[in-house]
Amino acid sequence: MSRFYNLTQIKEVLNKLQPIQEIEEGFVAYSKGKTEIPPVGELLFEKPPGDVHIKYGHIVDDDYYVIKIASGFLQDPQANRYTSNGLLLLFKKGTGELVCGLIDECHLTNVRTAAAGAVVAKYLAPKHINCIGIFGTGTQGRMQLEYLESVIDCKDVMVWGMNQKELDEFKEYMAPKGYNIRTTLKAEDITAHCNLIITATPSKKPLFPADLIRKGTHITAMGSDTPGKNELDPRILQKADMVVADSISQCLLRGEIHHALKAGMLGKDGIVELGNVIVNPKLRRASEEQITIADLTGVAVQDIQIVKAVYHALLDES
Amino acid sequence: MSRFYNLTQIKEVLNKLQPIQEIEEGFVAYSKGKTEIPPVGELLFEKPPGDVHIKYGHIVDDDYYVIKIASGFLQDPQANRYTSNGLLLLFKKGTGELVCGLIDECHLTNVRTAAAGAVVAKYLAPKHINCIGIFGTGTQGRMQLEYLESVIDCKDVMVWGMNQKELDEFKEYMAPKGYNIRTTLKAEDITAHCNLIITATPSKKPLFPADLIRKGTHITAMGSDTPGKNELDPRILQKADMVVADSISQCLLRGEIHHALKAGMLGKDGIVELGNVIVNPKLRRASEEQITIADLTGVAVQDIQIVKAVYHALLDES
Numbered sequence: 248m249s250r251f252y253n254l255t256q257i258k259e260v261l262n263k264l265q266p267i268q269e270i271e272e273g274f275v276a277y278s279k280g281k282t283e284i285p286p287v288g289e290l291l292f293e294k295p296p297g298d299v300h301i302k303y304g305h306i307v308d309d310d311y312y313v314i315k316i317a318s319g320f321l322q323d324p325q326a327n328r329y330t331s332n333g334l335l336l337l338f339k340k341g342t343g344e345l346v347c348g349l350i351d352e353c354h355l356t357n358v359r360t361a362a363a364g365a366v367v368a369k370y371l372a373p374k375h376i377n378c379i380g381i382f383g384t385g386t387q388g389r390m391q392l393e394y395l396e397s398v399i400d401c402k403d404v405m406v407w408g409m410n411q412k413e414l415d416e417f418k419e420y421m422a423p424k425g426y427n428i429r430t431t432l433k434a435e436d437i438t439a440h441c442n443l444i445i446t447a448t449p450s451k452k453p454l455f456p457a458d459l460i461r462k463g464t465h466i467t468a469m470g471s472d473t474p475g476k477n478e479l480d481p482r483i484l485q486k487a488d489m490v491v492a493d494s495i496s497q498c499l500l501r502g503e504i505h506h507a508l509k510a511g512m513l514g515k516d517g518i519v520e521l522g523n524v525i526v527n528p529k530l531r532r533a534s535e536e537q538i539t540i541a542d543l544t545g546v547a548v549q550d551i552q553i554v555k556a557v558y559h560a561l562l563d564e565s
Numbered sequence: 566m567s568r569f570y571n572l573t574q575i576k577e578v579l580n581k582l583q584p585i586q587e588i589e590e591g592f593v594a595y596s597k598g599k600t601e602i603p604p605v606g607e608l609l610f611e612k613p614p615g616d617v618h619i620k621y622g623h624i625v626d627d628d629y630y631v632i633k634i635a636s637g638f639l640q641d642p643q644a645n646r647y648t649s650n651g652l653l654l655l656f657k658k659g660t661g662e663l664v665c666g667l668i669d670e671c672h673l674t675n676v677r678t679a680a681a682g683a684v685v686a687k688y689l690a691p692k693h694i695n696c697i698g699i700f701g702t703g704t705q706g707r708m709q710l711e712y713l714e715s716v717i718d719c720k721d722v723m724v725w726g727m728n729q730k731e732l733d734e735f736k737e738y739m740a741p742k743g744y745n746i747r748t749t750l751k752a753e754d755i756t757a758h759c760n761l762i763i764t765a766t767p768s769k770k771p772l773f774p775a776d777l778i779r780k781g782t783h784i785t786a787m788g789s790d791t792p793g794k795n796e797l798d799p800r801i802l803q804k805a806d807m808v809v810a811d812s813i814s815q816c817l818l819r820g821e822i823h824h825a826l827k828a829g830m831l832g833k834d835g836i837v838e839l840g841n842v843i844v845n846p847k848l849r850r851a852s853e854e855q856i857t858i859a860d861l862t863g864v865a866v867q868d869i870q871i872v873k874a875v876y877h878a879l880l881d882e883s
Contacts, residue, residue: 283608288606336652343615343650
């Protein structure tokens with residue numbers, strides 16, 4: 248039978264990998280048209296609320312294709328807290344043989360998402376960061392911060408949450424890792440103090456009004472991965488000097504860009520794709536005054552890259 | 566970790582199940598709108614030629630959702646022979662927990678497809694069958710015959726193939742099971758002698774011209790599961806008294822009905838859905854003279870039904 252690996256086994260090899268580099272290469276391949284990635288498959292559940300995403304595809308020159316299943320179901324309606332789960336499957340082209348299954352319980356989705364946040368910050372964040380602002384106290388909020396460490400030289404962090412309990416937990420978890428953490432329940436505290444802002448919530452309505460955004464701010468929005476989710480006021484995208492999508496075709500259908508297009512606040516021509524930002528310095532932040540926005544909806548090429556890297560590391564182990 | 570079962574374990578419990586009944590109930594739930602089944606996910610490969618289908622969804626009242634991955638890659642271009650592979654995954658609603666994985670190497674897809682053929686024959690075949698005609702000597706051609714046994718009282722079979730070697734192999738395999746097998750390389754032999762015809766090939770062009778089809782014939786076409794595959798001359802669907810789809814929404818995009826619609830030989834209103842045929846006797850063959858066609862593209866509800874049945878049987882075993 249094919250080999251399956253559990254989360255413990257996956258975590259053991261992850262520290263030998265360089266996910267940020269793998270993900271960066273994936274976005275480049277994607278924007279160069281070297282991948283085949285169909286639209287995201289989706290199941291939406293009402294009771295209890297939840298969603299399942301199937302992301303799949305292949306890099307044309309690879310020997311493999313990958314199918315990733317990731318779910319999020321609401322566990323705690325009061326805190327709007329979701330539980331994630333899922334697995335990744337690596338198949339061999341030409342035979343359809345299942346090479347391996349990574350029962351990652353969504354951890355690799357978190358890793359490749361956090362790594363994408365780091366890639367974005369590397370190319371789009373202002374040179375000097377006063378304070379990193381994080382909306383959302385969940386796993387992704389924490390991991391974004393951890394993955395930013397290698398690309399952003401700033402340990403001052405302000406985090407926004409829905410209640411003081413989750414904020415205290417966030418602080419308790421992250422402070423020992425060397426961060427100066429301030430917490431707030433007011434969105435305007437984040438926009439006033441932070442020039443690198445990450446939104447990592449499952450919000451269905453904008454987290455703050457557009458006029459709070461100051462010049463020289465970069466925002467990476469990664470919470471919205473279904474058509475219904477929405478973290479950013481569409482007017483923020485209208486106000487921005489630069490709007491970057493992880494996948495233009497995907498952002499037309501889901502995420503913040505989708506909402507801004509629908510609201511008539513943004514035109515398709517105003518969107519740049521992340522893989523092109525990486526290869527073309529002219530497509531990056533032009534001054535420290537600009538407002539830049541990146542919308543991450545999560546692209547299968549990230550899953551393809553991470554599953555291949557983990558699989559090869561697991562092979563080396565055995 | 567979740568439980569995975571291999572083909573040997575799956576086959577051990579299959580003989581305790583009644584797949585035809587499970588599949589029939591699935592089609593009824595589907596046509597009654599009690600399921601949520603998004604469009605099929607698909608990867609098409611050119612070199613070597615192959616396709617991967619992701620079929621997924623859930624029955625609204627069930628506790629589970631199911632994702633099925635099935636691939637077919639060309640192994641022997643001369644014989645147009647594909648190798649199949651795949652697996653089925655059963656997840657728990659509300660948590661996204663992977664309940665079990667059935668590494669069935671495509672066997673359960675074959676079972677649920679053959680069972681669908683039997684359901685169709687039960688409701689649409691003429692009362693008296695002279696001879697069963699099979700196009701295609703592959704696994705599905707053989708399994709269709711085996712699953713017809715419980716619904717069709719006829720042991721005379723004529724099989725068409727692309728060369729005598731594969732025909733001889735088919736005969737050698739099926740004759741000991743009590744069938745009188747004749748073989749032919751000429752399609753017109755099948756249409757002349759058989760009033761229940763099954764097409765189970767990966768053909769990309771029609772297998773025989775429409776004028777060969779005689780009154781009182783039923784054809785079940787199950788080979789076409791991608792937009793590019795095509796077993797039946799669209800004029801056969803025009804000529805038919807009744808055209809049945811396993812899923813109308815799916816048959817608009819792939820399979821024989823899709824080709825006939827595209828060729829202007831059929832209107833959408835002329836299509837009946839299998840689940841409705843099962844519950845409504847008025848939607849069945851009206852006389853022994855009618856020509857009836859069923860187009861099976863394979864619906865996720867079949868996968869949902871078979872994986873649940875196998876999983877429960879495996880639980881009973883342990």
